[in-house]
Amino acid sequence: NAGVTQTPKFRILKIGQSMTLQCAQDMNHNYMYWYRQDPGMGLKLIYYSVGAGITDKGEVPNGYNVSRSTTEDFPLRLELAAPSQTSVYFCASNSLGSPEAFFGQGTRLTVV
Amino acid sequence: GENVEQHPSTLSVQEGDSAVIKCTYSDSASNYFPWYKQELGKRPQLIIDIRSNVGEKKDQRIAVTLNKTAKHFSLHITETQPEDSAVYFCAAELGYTGNQFYFGTGTSLTVIP
Numbered sequence: 001n002a003g004v005t006q007t008p009k010f011r012i013l014k015i016g017q018s019m020t021l022q023c024a025q026d027m028n029h030n031y032m033y034w035y036r037q038d039p040g041m042g043l044k045l046i047y048y049s050v051g052a053g054i055t056d057k058g059e060v061p062n063g064y065n066v067s068r069s070t071t072e073d074f075p076l077r078l079e080l081a082a083p084s085q086t087s088v089y090f091c092a093s094n095s096l097g098s099p100e101a102f103f104g105q106g107t108r109l110t111v112v
Numbered sequence: 113g114e115n116v117e118q119h120p121s122t123l124s125v126q127e128g129d130s131a132v133i134k135c136t137y138s139d140s141a142s143n144y145f146p147w148y149k150q151e152l153g154k155r156p157q158l159i160i161d162i163r164s165n166v167g168e169k170k171d172q173r174i175a176v177t178l179n180k181t182a183k184h185f186s187l188h189i190t191e192t193q194p195e196d197s198a199v200y201f202c203a204a205e206l207g208y209t210g211n212q213f214y215f216g217t218g219t220s221l222t223v224i225p
Contacts, residue, residue: 033213042118042201042215043156058212059113090155099144099205101213103155 002026006091006104013081013111021076021107023091030096032074033058034066036087037106043090049074081111114139116204118216125192126224133219135202136184144205145185146213147176151198159200160187192223 007022025032030051035043045058049068063085065077074093078085091104115138125131135145143164148156162169162176162185169176173192178185189196202216 035215040121040218042116042217043213045212045214048212059214100146100158100161103157105155 004091004093004102004104006089006107008107009105010108011110013078013109015081015083015111017081018077018079019081019109021078021089021091021109023074023076023104024072025074025091025093025102026072027093027095027102028071029093029102030071031094032068033092033101034064034074034076035090035092036060036085037090038087046076046089078109083111085109086111114142114204114206114214116202116214116216118202118219120219121217122220122222124222124224127192127194129192131187131189131192131196131221131223133187133200133202133221134184135186135204135216136182137204137214138183139204139206140180140183142204142206142214145176145178146203146205147174147187148201148203148215149198150201150218156201189221192221194223194225197221197223 004025033048034046044060047066049055055066089107092101094101118135146161149159150156173190175188199218199220201218203213
């Protein structure tokens with residue numbers, strides 16, 4: 001099993017550009033999450049999904065969108081990138097009845 | 113929603129000494145408390161967890177204690193080693209919201225050889 005795979009690992013965006021951060025898991029997990037981690041800060045939940053076709057907002061959803069068309073994939077879309085979105089983004093997943101969350105390796109995004 | 117506070121933000125200890133990191137939470141409905149270790153440039157990884165029906169859990173040099181009444185939980189690392197140097201995050205899960213985790217702001221632990 002590859003676990004949770006995120007792409008890309010690094011990206012530089014210009015203000016106003018858009019991009020999609022990809023996340024895929026091969027553990028058949030129901031729950032998937034997107035977090036952002038700002039320097040010296042904890043992980044803030046952006047969006048989460050409890051299953052295919054179901055998504056919900058977390059603590060900091062503004063400026064982001066997600067979709068969950070399959071169990072495996074949970075892409076995060078940034079529209080009109082802003083400098084405040086400069087951060088490290090982590091995707092995570094876990095299964096119903098097993099609370100341990102498995103994280104991807106992260107995507108370091110810089111908006112200039 | 114839940115609010116998790118973590119202290120201290122930085123901690124330096126001599127190799128072989130113990131390290132203690134403390135977290136408090138606000139929502140009494142939280143029922144699962146994991147601790148994650150994040151080495152520099154790497155992903156967070158679970159090191160130990162505790163459920164609300166347990167007061168203490170131990171795994172070799174690592175232990176976690178939970179005080180439900182006071183709404184705080186702590187990570188204890190004994191006989192620290194340089195490879196314990198990392199950022200440690202506590203988290204609380206609101207079970208009734210479907211596995212939504214709230215993380216503390218992290219503690220950067222440095223073990224001095």
